[in-house]
Amino acid sequence: MKYRRFGKTNLRLSVFSLGTMRCLASGENVERVVRHALSLGINHIETARGYGSSESDLGKVLAQLEAGQFYITSKIPPTPDRDLMERSIDESLSRLGVASLDCLAIHGLNTPEHLEWVLSPTGCMAAVQKAVADGRVRHVGFSTHAPLELILAAIDTGLFEFVNLHYYLFFQRHTAAIAIAHQRDLGVLIISPADKGGRLYTPPPQLQHLCAPQTPLALNYRFLLSDPRITTLSVGPAIPEELNEPLQVADRDEALNPTEIAALERLQAQMSATLGPEQCQQCYECLPCPESVAIPEILRLRNLAIAYDMDDYGKYRYGMLENAGHWFPGTKGNRCTHCGDCLPRCPAQLDIPTLLLDAHQRLQGQQGRRLWG
Known part of the structure; x- marks a missing residue:
């Protein structure tokens, strides 16, 4: 130790x-x-x-x-x-x-x-x-x-x-x-x-x-x-x-060490290859959202689900939204009203409303809660 x-x-x-x-x-x-x-x-x-x-x-x-x-x-x-x-x-x-x-x-x-x-x-x-x-x-x-x-x-x-x-x-x-x-x-x-x-x-x-x-x-x-x-x-x-x-x-x-660095490089390459122009770069420029949609977090979970098959983790964390108060703030992707407020702020020019809907369809599951209140 x-x-x-x-x-x-x-x-x-x-x-x-x-x-x-x-x-x-x-x-x-x-x-x-x-x-x-x-x-x-x-x-x-x-x-x-x-x-x-x-x-x-x-x-x-x-x-x-x-x-x-x-x-x-x-x-x-x-x-x-x-x-x-x-x-x-x-x-x-x-x-x-x-x-x-x-x-x-x-x-x-x-x-x-x-x-x-x-x-x-x-x-x-x-x-x-x-x-x-x-x-x-x-x-x-x-x-x-x-x-x-x-x-x-x-x-x-x-x-x-x-x-x-x-x-x-x-x-x-x-x-x-x-x-x-x-x-x-x-x-x-x-x-x-x-x-x-x-x-x-x-x-x-x-x-x-x-x-x-x-x-x-x-x-x-x-x-x-x-x-x-x-x-x-x-x-x-x-x-x-x-x-x-x-x-x-x-x-x-x-x-x-070199072996560990190589694994990190494979992870990054896989993310880029599978998501391509739909990859959210986590810049947070899309916030604030008028509907309090947790855009960067939702798109992070989408990134991980698509690139690494981390669907179980994505559903676990996505289910916490709207159910854990200030411990996990923000609303889910289906709360997006397509107002377009976030679009001009995204450096990658992502179609954020479409990606949010896709993330919601992928990740919606049982509602989550914190282990302790």
Whole structure:
């Protein structure tokens, strides 16, 4: 296991962090997962107030372990109510059975209103700063599903020491956020690179072929670990054995080798060949949409479905639209009214309304929801 400095927190975290959202079947299961993670060299656990009984279940396990074996991060949603945040911090500490948190993240800083709550003198950050001053919290960051512009604005406040965000081989929109976070010496945790990054535990044969000899999951992890600006990747096993495959690359944070680079080049060539002039280049110039259609995200999922047969992933993510609030904002492709507002802004001159309808027909399926509210 490799370890990296978590930005200005100066904590040295394992390059894989244990996420606890999925290992909640029973207290016994949580204990098995945590002990296995420890045996593999993981020294950072990430949980959240909103993950069901995760904090309480984790607290029972921590009580049985020697103190100091793990760094603990918990996450609490933003609120305009300073007193509510104060109570939430104390409740999380009580559930975890600890006197202080190594890291506290504002959980889901996703909208301009959330950022206003953080900046308000009577909002949640006032309570967080008090907790830092009296020792209940050591370091403060934020997790986000926000647009790039809001992420950059949150970093620019200077209030945070780390950021948890989405950034993967198949979603590189937040490249600028990685760069700015590094310039500001913020630690960077990547959220769910296996699942949100492409459902890479169960890749389609086409994607496996293009990534060979490495698996798509390993290639995605190597793409991330080869970037020294990134500190740690969240891995959220439901059972202990699900830690084994990801951690096969836990000692490999060197630059990408020729075989891996060749696989990335094959992926790009396949994308260009199969989509041709219909490929969305993810410039986001089409936004805003009068109907709030999530144009770039929908066309990204269409790109992946056509180029790599990632239909299962596309349907999974597409089904979240209109069903996950600010965690996955925007409306589906069938909401397009063919107003033409986006057309002159597209550098590639794509027929966006037609592509949105095609994406909707390909990807519509069961409605999705977040695992935890």
